[in-house]
Amino acid sequence: MGAFLDKPKMEKHNAKGDGNGLRYGLSSMQGWRVEMEDAHTAVIGLPNGLDPWSFFAVYDGHAGSQVARYCCEHLLEHITSNPDFQGGGGGGGPAVEPNVDSVKSGIRTGFLQIDDHMRQISEKKHGGADRSGSTAVGVMLSPRHIYFINCGDSRGVLSRGGAVHFFTQDHKPSNPLEKERIQNAGGSVMIQRVNGSLAVSRALGDFDYKCVHGKGPTEQLVSPEPEVYAIERSEAEDEFIVLACDGIWDVMANEELCDFVRSRLEVTDDLERVCNEIVDTCLYKGSRDNMSVVLVCFVSAPKVSPEAVKREAELDKYLESRVEEILKRQGDDGVPDLVHVMRTLASESIPNLPPGGELASKRSVIEAVYNKLNPYRNEDTMSLIPVLLLDNRERGSRISQKGHGIRxxxxxxxxxxxxxxxxxxxxxxxxxxxxxxxxxxxxxxxxxxxxxxxxxxxxxxxxxxxxxxxxxxxxxxxxxxxxxxxx
Incomplete structure (x- = not known):
């Protein structure tokens, strides 16, 4: 839960890089929230002789950004330096890869260590007053494996062979195993929240929910234990990985987002631009949360296609002409506002809209030509567009998928x-x-x-x-x- 601004902050933080046969881009935006509580990590070439390895993560903070910011700077160190991680051969040089069980155990140990370390810091510096927490979703890439890491309700998705191959499972209090742990710790699940308050059942921080005497760290109301999944890499079929906070998944399903990313990679190889389009599209679809996304592309990711570029240019030109036609048909009430323009376009069958993004992904094109043709626009109506674009059936679908975003x-x-x-x-x-x-x-x-x-x-x-x-x-x-x- 959190307070909202009168208008969204759309300035973005971007980064990109490449190495180890990978390319990545990322984008984060504050959006409607009063504060930016997300953080992220992107590292190519890990310490302790793991140069061919890479690590990417997104942290979605709540009740403050302290835990998210600390994790983005120190979680990787806690993982790679603990004996469990190195027990399978880590630190012996790039030719020696830790075995799968050691990596999974080391990741789990790293999460528990950093959570305990942050608790000690909070008690010393703040007297235990820091109540912030953070989910974490990450991916560690070795030459042979992809290790998905998840703690909370952020999500990671792997696209392989043109389809969603794998995605992490959200840790929600209503999940049967999560609910059983919460109840065993003396808590309850009300309105799909821990004790009617916290919407996630696993997170780093949130120490108010981790003080049940007689229970270990993974048995508390909120657990810092991650789920770790090991997947063998497929050089011929692996396309890309998307890591994103729930501000993205509130309004886009796994298949929708992967279809949208795939279509964007066919028109540009600028991964920062693709990530920016993702967060903008989700904002226009109605997301009210902070938004962060990391896109990691393999060598088999979709390439720019001249045909796709041509279709994209034709679509933009068509939309520009339609906006002009709609504005020319002004009646006694004067020039139609942007809400009317978007609703008119949403009622039409427009070919070649980006899959997954649909008309919302073209909002910037439509708004640009509208502003050019109508300098005396009413900006107060801009924020109503995301709701007005959804028909009743889509509203119900979005609410049933994730709950609080559209609601x-x-x-x-x-x-x-x-x-x-x-x-x-x-x-x-x-x-x-x-x-x-x-x-x-x-x-x-x-x-x-x-x-x-x-x-x-x-x-x-x-x-x-x-x-x-x-x-x-x-x-x-x-x-x-x-x-x-x-x-």
């Missing part, structure tokens, strides 16, 4: 609409307070009965649409035929 957005816009309605009502009441005096000046010497004045004053309150408010301000008697507020 939070809908609640936010409901509050915005309610706020504007209340402001209109306040103005309406102000007009009504002055109305008896005006009527008195224009009336005859015979004053109307109090009951009659009351009837006249209350009748227009059935509606606060623009027409009725104008008529009220002009002291006219008519109202529109719209339903009252209660409808």
């Amino acid at each position: 939070g957005l809908l609640c936010y816009h409901k509050s915005q609409i309610t706020s504007k309605r209340d402001s209109a009502m306040a103005g309406h009441r102000s007009v009504m307070k002055t109305r008896p005096h005006t009527l008195a000046e224009e009336s005859s010497s015979v004053q109307p009965q109090p009951a009659e004045r009351t009837t006249k004053r209350m009748a227009p309150l059935k509606c606060v649409c623009a027409l009725c408010l104008k008529e009220t301000a002009g002291l006219t008697e008519g109202t529109c035929s719209k339903s009252p507020l209660t409808g």
Whole structure:
């Protein structure tokens, strides 16, 4: 849970690199949240003689960024330096690769070590007052294996041979095994949260949930133990890996995101640009959270295709022409706002939209031409677009998939609409307070009965649409035929 801004912060942090037969790009954006609590790690060439190895991770902080920031700087060191990790031959040079069991055990030990270390730091520096926590999703790549690491509800996905081959499992309190551990520790799961509060059942930090006496670190209400999966690499088929926080997965399913990434890699080899398009598209789809994504590409990742580039250019040109046509068809109400333009386009069957991203992924193109043709736009309507683009069936689908993302957005816009309605009502009441005096000046010497004045004053309150408010301000008697507020 967290507070929201009036407008999203869309500035992005980017990075990219290559080595060990890999290319990577990343993007992170604060979005609607008041604070940026995400962090990330990208390292090609690991210490202790593991030069051919690489490590990437995304940390999704909550209740503060302290744990996420500390993990992004120190988690890798805790993993690679502990004896369990090195027990299978690590540190003996690049030709000696630790065995799978040692790597998995070392990763688990590293998580438990850093969690205990952060607890000690918190108790010494803050008196135990640091209540922040963080999920973690990562991938460690050796020459032979891919090790997926997950603790919490961020997620990692592997695309192989043009399809989703593997994805990590979210650790939610409602999962049967997670719920059993929580209950055994004396807790409960209410509204799909630990003790009705925390939405994840595994995380680093969150020490308020790790103080049950007689229980080990992996038996607490919230566990710092990661799940580690070892997958053999396939040089011919492995395409890319996506690591992302739940701000991405709230609005895009695994297949949708992989299809979208695949389509973007066919039009550009700039991985930073691809990651930026992912976070922008998720923002326009309605994500209200911080967003971070790391994209790691193998040698068999999709390549730029001249045909795909041509289709993309034709699509952009078509959208530009359609926006121009819609603006030319302005009626008595003047130039349509961007909400109207997006809703009109969403109702049409537009060919060659990016799979997974659909119209939301082209919002920047549409907005650019709209702003160019209509410099006197109303920017207050911009934030309503993500909700208005979703039809009822899609809204229900999104909510059932992840829960709080779209629901939070809908609640936010409901509050915005309610706020504007209340402001209109306040103005309406102000007009009504002055109305008896005006009527008195224009009336005859015979004053109307109090009951009659009351009837006249209350009748227009059935509606606060623009027409009725104008008529009220002009002291006219008519109202529109719209339903009252209660409808």
